[in-house]
Amino acid sequence: MDWETQPEIIRQAHDYALQGWDLAREWLLSPAAWSQFALLVVAYLVALVVSRKLKPVLRQLLTPPEGQDHAIARARRFLLLLVPLLLPLLAYGFTGMGENITRSVFGSGEVIAFGKRVFLFLAVRILVHRIIQDPFLKAVGKYILVPVAAIYAVGLLGALTTWLEGTVVPLGNMSFSVLWLIKAVVTGGVIFWLGRWSNDQSASFIEQQKEMRPATRQLAVKAAEIAIFGAAFLILMNILGISLTSLAVLGGAIGVGLGFGLQKIAANFISGVILLLEGQATVGDYVELDNGEAGTIVKTTARAMILETFDGRWIVVPNEDFITTRVVNYSDQGSANRYEAPFSVSYNTDINRVPDIIEKAVSKLDFVLQEPDKPDCELRAFADSGVEFAVEFWVNGIDDGKNRFTPQVLFAIWNALKEHDIEIPFPQRVVHHKGLPPGS
Structure with missing residues (x-):
């Protein structure tokens, strides 16, 4: 075959193949090469024996007691993951010592240097396939680190690096390799x-x-x-x-x-920094916005705060709104808050008895606080159908959506009124009939 007429890449591959054949034939016929190969085998066998002796000892030393999670325990667990690298790294180290011996005796060490690179490739492959768990690092190792180690093992990394460095990509007035x-x-x-x-x-x-x-x-x-x-x-x-x-x-x-x-x-970012510095609203606070929406702050970002409402909806509120509009903060990490439960009684009731009955009933609820104030029942109005009251009470937390504490207070009010035979009125209307018009 006339190689001169073939494409450039084919000719280069042919030249590399000839060089590889010449190198292999030189190794096969050289006593120094056979000596280096023997040293490779000896280095691997010694590394195999030493690693089998050391692995159980290292696993025992590096395994932390059950339940420990401090920094030293995490470092020991990390080192424990690297135990599978012991064999190829020991072989690499012993081969390196053998390379120094062969170069001092024979003046050459290409065979044993090749074996050392192969052991390094095996270490890289074990690292990528058995140790690294992060998806990004595993992808980098699989598609970049392992191929580079393989190219380095066969001795072509230098030539590949030179070719890649010489291949320039123009980009306008700039260019890069x-x-x-x-x-x-x-x-x-x-x-x-x-x-x-x-x-x-x-x-x-x-x-x-x-x-x-x-x-x-x-x-x-x-x-x-x-x-x-x-x-x-x-x-x-x-x-x-x-x-x-x-x-x-x-x-x-x-x-x-x-x-x-x-x-x-930019305004939202700066507003977020101001909110963090002043501490006006932070994760865990229950806030009500100027437009009536309310929820607990579950997350803060550089651009916005995320509120979770009592029914599980998330509201993304720009940080700027917390600076430029009115925001009511009902809590500061579990502070006490006051609420009220309205009710009414019949006009036939002795209303002087009602406050004492209701205050005692509400005070018995375990979530109702006695400080800063005890439950307080107040007369509010004389309405069309009955006398209106409201009991004010303090709790430690948020009555989000009025579904957490107020219903239990209303149940206590109902039971107390029924127990004392106090009637709870319903809407009533009186109709006066003056008779039929004349002539009907």
């Missing part, structure tokens, strides 16, 4: 994954600090999030070799555009 693009994507993904993980850990730690006010905890969580991802962005720019000075002009132009186009988002 394919290698730089791959590096940017992988590095950026890993760094921001680490940022997300660090943010989750810091948020969990801050939420456990119960001595801090809820609003202070929320502010600390947001500040840590901004700091972590800001640092991740600066680290990524430094790794990629992008000067922050060159981004200043572009950032200024984008900032002007965002200032006009995203005024509401």
Whole structure:
């Protein structure tokens, strides 16, 4: 076959195949190569024996007692996950020592260096397939780390890197190599994954600090999030070799555009920071908006607060509304609140007896507080059908939707009135008939 007439990629593959055949034939006929191969086998067998002895000991040392969840216990569990790497890493280390011996004796060590790279590839493969559980990291390892380790094992990583670096992608007045693009994507993904993980850990730690006010905890969580991802962005720019000075002009132009186009988002973000600083409303508070909607704050974000109503609906309220409109906050993490239950009695009742009867009945309910005030029954009006009263009572919490405490109070009122033979009136109308008109 005339290889000169074949496409360039075919000729390159043919040249690499010839080089590989020459190298393999040289290894097969070389005593140094056979010595290195023997050292590879010995290194693997020694690593196998040592790993079988060490694995039970390491598992016993690294397994924390049941129920422990402090930092040291979590670190021990993490190291326990890495035990499957013991065999390939020991083989890699013993092979490295054998490589030093063969290079000092024979002046070469290509065979044993190849074996060392193979052991490293096996370690990477075990890491990706058996240890990493996070979906993002597993995808990065499966599609990038394992192929790169395989290419490195066969000794072609240098040639591939040179080719990728020489392949330039033009983009307007700028240009970048394919290698730089791959590096940017992988590095950026890993760094921001680490940022997300660090943010989750810091948020969990801050939420456990119960001595801090809820609003202070929320502010600390947001500040840590901004700091972590800001640092991740600066680290990524430094790794990629992008000067922050060159981004200043572009950032200024984008900032002007965002200032006009995203005024509401900026206002909501600043309003959220103000709310966190002042602590006027935070997670767990029951609030009523100016438009009459009410609910418990279950989540705060940079743009809005999420309220959950008593019937399970979620209301997304922009942070700006909490600053520019009237908001009634009924609670501050479990404070006492006052409610009232209206009722009426017949005009035939001795109304002087009613307050004492109702106050005693309501005071017997276990959720009704005696401080700051005991239940107070008040005369409200002389209505068309009966005498109207209302009993005021204090409870520790929110009577959300008037379905939590008020119905039980009304039941107590009903039973007390029935027990004392006090009639609860219903609407009545009196019709006067003056007779038929004359001539009918």
